[in-house]
Amino acid sequence: MPANSTNMQYILIADDNPDITDVLSNYVKKEGYEPLVASDGEEALSKFFEYQPVVVLLDVMMPKMDGYEVCRNIREKSDTPVILVTARGEDFERIMGLDIGADDYIVKPFSPSEVMARVRAVLRRMTKHDHEENERTRLTIGNMTIDIKEYSLYMNNEQVSMTKKELETVWTLANNPEKLFTRDNLLNSIWGYDYYGETRTVDTHIKRIRGKLDAYEHPEWSIKTVWGAGYKFVINK
């Protein structure tokens, strides 16, 4: 399952056999991803750059441009995981040796569930890589501390229980003090750009956040409503 399940996550499936892409599309949907189908190499490449899928499934044998070539092209610009689908007998040494840079490969005939298992695995490996000690993980303003690594928030060193969305919302606001976030901004960055719900949902979350945090005094900062616009985290001087 994707880390942020509300975001629309595309998976590109490139194969010239529609029976295969159909079956895989269904599985991909069942796992909560949005399938993106291409029937030849060129189409695969252009869709890749247009949609930026999270994983690419490439049949090695395709019209116009074969899977190796597509993979190589993708690798020049991106680290997006690529899984090659090869016919039995293909030698993986060769695949690797040609500097294609695929992340995994599957030998035909495969079961769709096997494919999805590999997709999950490849994505899982990915998420580890992302969190490799470079980004800010902790933030303190006044008597509030948020630690995203622990997924926790402290007021006066005392932990305050927050739900995921609440925590992400404070984190987003507090990381950009003084910056105005419209409700749509917040929906986009926290809920995901494919969220089709009410903008007022943000209000409810702000309400809950305030309810929890205002149980403590915090003269150094506050979450301010900007009339007709949105919310912002302000630091009081």
Added chain:
Amino acid sequence: MPANSTNMQYILIADDNPDITDVLSNYVKKEGYEPLVASDGEEALSKFFEYQPVVVLLDVMMPKMDGYEVCRNIREKSDTPVILVTARGEDFERIMGLDIGADDYIVKPFSPSEVMARVRAVLRRMTKHDHEENERTRLTIGNMTIDIKEYSLYMNNEQVSMTKKELETVWTLANNPEKLFTRDNLLNSIWGYDYYGETRTVDTHIKRIRGKLDAYEHPEWSIKTVWGAGYKFVINK
């Protein structure tokens, strides 16, 4: 003049397939290291002692002397990190367990970026080691003690029978109190990066662990569910 008198950092790549060593050499260079290529086990060993590389990448299957043997020889004289490259299906328990002493392993097929990630990881661990000198093998929190060397767990000095995965899971969590582990994190670090199963498996293990440990009181700590995120080991104040 010995080659290692310069401040050049070598990485030894041993594989009898020149395509693979070529690809890896390029990646190694890109990361600022100097690749050192060997096409069989004996060559690997002699180059190792001549150049004293900072990391060794060993294919398990090589002419003259296989990767296990090379690794064992290196271990007799040095703590230089060794990463073994194995074919899928090799038993990793055997690799990591027996007297071979490798630091990590990679299953073919691998993507070059994955290899480099592991090289970085192993080097990072190494530098830490230098400062800490001895790794923790035993951990006590409240009335629980885990000894990972003897693979056992005690509650109130009374041994509780745990399966391997259960023990490794508690060990991982308890060694990083307060830190959130997503299910994917746990799958990666305990099950391994080439595990192709369901995320929910983690839940089942957590349930069993709780079942066993909650038979005892342990007010000092607990394994907490972080909704929508994962699990963490918390210390109660």
Added chain:
DNA sequence: CGAAAGTGTGGAGAAATCTTAAAGAAAAGG
């Protein structure tokens, strides 16, 4: 001031996520 538009809030139902149990699959041990 009064109307219109925007925001705060409580609560109920919906949705998402977890727990648990149970059974099948895989691995380990005789």
Added chain:
DNA sequence: CCTTTTCTTTAAGATTTCTCCACACTTTCG
């Protein structure tokens, strides 16, 4: 081999969180 243990998968039921609505309240502006 067959038995036992451990691991994985699945699905129903429980729990938590999220969303939405109705209505009160506030601000803006003619």
